[in-house]
Amino acid sequence: MEYITHLLILFSIYGILGLGLNLIVGYTGLLSVTHAAFYGIGAYTTAILLTSFGINFFLSIIIGMIVSGILGFLIGLVLSKFKGDYYALVSFGFNIIVFSIFLNWQNLTRGPLGIPGIGKPQLFDINFYNNFNFLILSLVFLLLSWLLSWFIVKSSFGRVLKAIREDEQAIQVFGYNTHYYKLAIFVIGAMLASIAGSLFASYISYIDPSTFTLNESIFILVVIILGGLANLRGSILGALILIILPEALRFVGFPSDIAAQMRQLVYGVILVLLMLYRPQGLIGEYKL
Amino acid sequence: MIMNTLLKWIVGIVIVVLIAWGGYVLYQKYSGSIDGGVATGEPIKIGFIGALTGDAAAYGEGARNTVALAVDEINKSGGVDGRPLEVVYEDGKCNGKDAANAAQKLVNVDKVMVIFGGSCSGETLSAIPIVEVGKVVLVSGTATSPDLTGKSKFFFRTYPSDAKQGEIVADAANAKGWKKVVAIQEQTDYALGYYKAFENRFKQLGGTVTKEEFATSVTDVRSLLTKLKNQKPDALLISVQTPAAGERILKQLQDLKWKPALIVIDILVNDTATVERNKEYLEGAIGADFALDQNNQKLQNFLAAYKAMFNADVPFTSYNTAVYDSVYVIKDGIMAVGLDGEKIADWSRTIKDWAGASGMITIDANGDRASAHSVKVVKDGKAQF
């Protein structure tokens, strides 16, 4: 039971990450491979605020979102100058730069030593060391993220995003300032990723830069491509499958090092197969 | 379009079935915890966190073998109050994240009361907050960072802290007349701890130290070494987490044709195999180690038993002997106060002159083993005191 709770908490976190990235990649058509950077910013913000300043967890989430939002704005600004392949490449670069900062700004992040002992949220008298309570909390955030995403997608803002994805020049002709829209959704995606990061930091109680690498960004991409781009339920589905799947491998009994690599192998193969045979993923609406 | 909806339904049902089945399997496997049961012969589950894979597997494997050997011996002679010990081994990979996961699983899922580990100080630091919440006692024979001194009442160690190691090596360096030392240090708790201890003492004695750091994932440190070589120091201090990293540095020193006087962290002098492999370059290097009394009968028995069971010599002898002792210490602890993490932790502070293979063990109020290292010099391919 404990174990299932653990898996579901991870699922919620990746669900939130998937939703945020899907808004950027699936709905707006921007191939961003830097999502882990914002995930990390949320995690580090919460970690630092909780361990060094004893700030309330929920406040740290908000601060994390603000930091992510600002950084997302700056990064998004630079990214907006590029298209297609170059967009992806430059986003790679930003992931690496932010990762470098996590690793090297040691006065702030303790670098590779990581930050241990991150506390749990304080809310009334609920004991969040009980993982079941933490799960409820994560699901609440997942729900909120879903509602936000759903609202965006159904609104006229969301329709403009899809139009940008399909034919940016056309919609520019109609007078829409596409730069503004692309920037805005990038910032929103970044803030959602930050929430996931804060939850992650508090749950695992220890973070270090190695979680927030390119590989992680690629993984989140696999989640949404598998589930289906431009489909919110798809992100949830993708997260569910990709969290449960490796656990099945665990019971086949591979030694843990090989199990981790097998997981990577499966992700890689899934990506290739998806591109070859089903680019819209399981229930997606947008073929890459 | 009916095909599409049908497809969706099929996919959905398959997923749900998979999850339900998966959940059932998991439920079967993990339900029913074993508490300090009434039934006799019921195994006592103990946890182990160590670096079983990766560069640091050099430690983790030795520690795992040692624990397995000790547990086997104990079980063959009646177990603990008639109950056999059963160890759950988890891979901490010498990093905080995996150790945190391992600790969470051991505490929440396996519900152990005792955990041996981590092999690396980084693992231990990350596991401590988790065992504190679960009220589980954590004991290590190999985590030596000074940062662990007094870190938690639930942690104690059967190996002395590196604080002393850094000091005596600084004294030795000073005695050789070295004033300017440069250092290359891996970015881990253990390597950093050793460096800081050395730096403090060496500066006190009037010397200067500067360092270049590198992350564990960085394998090419030649540019860093070039920078250090340029400072024309009296000696180079090598502080790394694993022998593998140390050996890479020695090779790259060769590539740069630089043969400085060396001060090395204990893992490069306390394992005969490592010294033998690098004897050419390590000749004359000074380091420190925790001295074992070769006349100690328990030690000799341990060395022989390990060789018989694993067909190899005990690696990192001083560390693994401490690990061996830690298992027997825990056995005594359980027999003294019962299978209760908090009680064992409190009891550990009362350990005084406990006769082990590594000598007399006394644990101080901070959870440290009250003892110290001695200086070793590498001569003719062997590290000697």
Place this chain on the structure above:
Amino acid sequence: MEIVPQLIVNSIIAGSIYSLVALGFNLIYDVTKFFNLAHGVLAAVGGYAVFFFYKTFGLPLILSVVIAVLLTGLIGFILDKLVFLPLRLRKASDMVLIVASLGAFTAIQAIIAILFTSQFQTLSQGSGQNIYEFGNAVFTQTQFIILASALIIMVGLVWLLKSTMLGKAIQAISDDEEVAKIVGINTNKIISYVFFIGSAIAGLAGVLVGFDTGIEPTMGMGLLLKGVIGSIIGGVGNIYGGVLGSFLLGFVENFGIWKISGEWKDAIAFILLILFLLFKPKGILRK
């Protein structure tokens, strides 16, 4: 200031390695016009192939290297046939190709890790390498070979492109694939040859890096990114540009860490890229 000669040597070595990667990457980009992110992992394949044949199998050194390079070329060729060609035939968008190459990269890297463990290994035998001195700078025999290889391959490729039929076909495809088809060039066949050659070069890079420092499964991506940065800042689509950019990158990196701490090396490389992309997107040399 005595450190400068050594830094120059280190820069040249780094630049040479990045050049090798850039040369192969550029060649493939020229004909397919997408960023093949799987290119990097082929360097790892080369490195591990040599490791397998030389250390595990015990074949003589030169033979192992040759087999490794050819094997890597073959794997690149197969990758094209299995994954990229079908996608191209379907007129898949660039995004699909990039994502597919990401998938291939992840999968191949994982296979290497499973077969050989994730640990760092060395190819050389420890001591016994010739080390040369040049003023205050020191470099090893392997490093000299790296520099020589980069230059030889560059010259070789230039000759290939300018003086052979294959080379002319490649240039034709690079200029306009549709027209090339109309003229009767079997573009897909040529492209698959290009994959073979480009991948083989990447494999060679991996082999050399293996002898210089060592190999680990994750070595590919880092090399690729540097090679890509080198190509872009030097001038996309220009062979000399890729080499120039790579050397420039090598210099900036190594001199950069003289003053700034070594840990920022990767970040410096990417900041350089972004600056170039913002202000001089076509790179230094024209096509």
